[in-house]
Amino acid sequence: MTHHLTSPVSEEAIRELKVGDQVLISGVVFTGRDAVHKYLHEGGELPSGVNLEGGIIYHCGPVVLKDENDEWKVVAAGPTTSIREEPYQGDIMKHFGVRGVIGKGGMADKTLAACKDHGAVYLHAIGGAAQVLAECIVRVRNVYMLEEFGSPEAIWELEVNEFPAVVTMDSLGESLHKDVRSQSEEALADRR
Amino acid sequence: MRGLRESLIELIRRTSAEIPDDVQRGILRGLEQEKEGTIAKSALEIIEKNIELAKRKSQPLCQDTGSILFYVDCPVGLNQFEFEAEARDAVLEATKRGFLRQNSVDSITGKNDGTNLGPGSPNMHFHQHATDEIQVRLMLKGGGCENVGAQFSLPNTALKANRDLDGCRKVILEAVHQAQGKGCGPGILGVCIGGDRASGYEFSKREFLRMLDDRNPDPKLNELEQDILKTANELGIGPMGFGGKTTLLGVKIGAANRVPASYFVSISYMCWAFRRHGASLAQDGTISDWLY
């Protein structure tokens, strides 16, 4: 089933989502990848203007260019591999009140436990679908830490409209990644 | 070769924005076989839409525009030094035009100077051949799929893999299972049996230069390729690891001699955003023909 989510999002809305649900996300998302997660986990402060309460973090290093009017324009914006943030993600979710993480490849037990305790979900975007996903980004609202981290690693504040993703880890402790892994393990055992 | 730089910029643009026909056909076949209403089907539909959009807008298929790997087949006497300088200029220009992301990081300082130039970037492979023709191929190899590549040293006790083709089969399927959807499947495998640790991976990547739907001229390797493709697609990993029938689009296996003491199987994984193109160049460096 397909849900419409608007970010910032409430805990109740998040708790309704189940593994396998498709969602269309509208509202504000913040990009954050390796440098940002490491920085925040080491006690770094959010730049002023960034509020992650009820927010959604997008694991993404977009290609962003300035257009003729000197406005930022997202040229390509697919998800990056999320598992690299596994050591940090659960703590960051709880500490900053994050309700959703968009990425690809799924995450592991620590994040899954945080999703359950705190009420959050992992939203799997289509890896590599940079153009389709860039089309869903209606505006670049702001960019933070561009100097420190460089363009792909900076925090981009993006306004999105009906950005498609699939819930692959929910707040009930279910993970599609775990299920597929164990099913494929069995299938492989029969074919070795 | 006055036309060379523009040709290389065009090669980069085309490689970044347009999926080769052989790969597109594979994705369409995957789309047909997935069941209506599944998330696997909808993932492939989004991928298909993405392919069309990137081509129409002439923009990167995927934002990770990857490691930049040039393979140049050239006649004896080609000035490789000059060729490489032109390739570097082309990369710089293609980055400015947004065909390549600012994607190259100094491994020690962590700095990204935004040029995509540095030690090993772009990565040039020159190969001399006995004709006058210059052929240049480009592969843009993303990081997510590169990270799920694997190298096994046989025998492998845990996997009960001996130093034979059945042992190779076991470790290759293990790599597919370990990768799950993390390399942006459906994927394509490039495999090298043998070689040393460096040449093994090097040769495994060269397998991606083959057409996706060709057949291995070696009957044993052909059989192994078909077997792994079929078996991997029965594992239910599916596009993006969402479950489904389309786990791999192709398997390409080559072999290199090894020393008696070593038996490596090196596996490179390529994501669905399989970006490689190539061109034959005329004497003045302009493009005379596309290769894929």
Ligand code: SF4
């Ligand atoms: S693995 Fe391929 S499709 Fe996925 S993000 Fe990397 S380059 Fe893009």
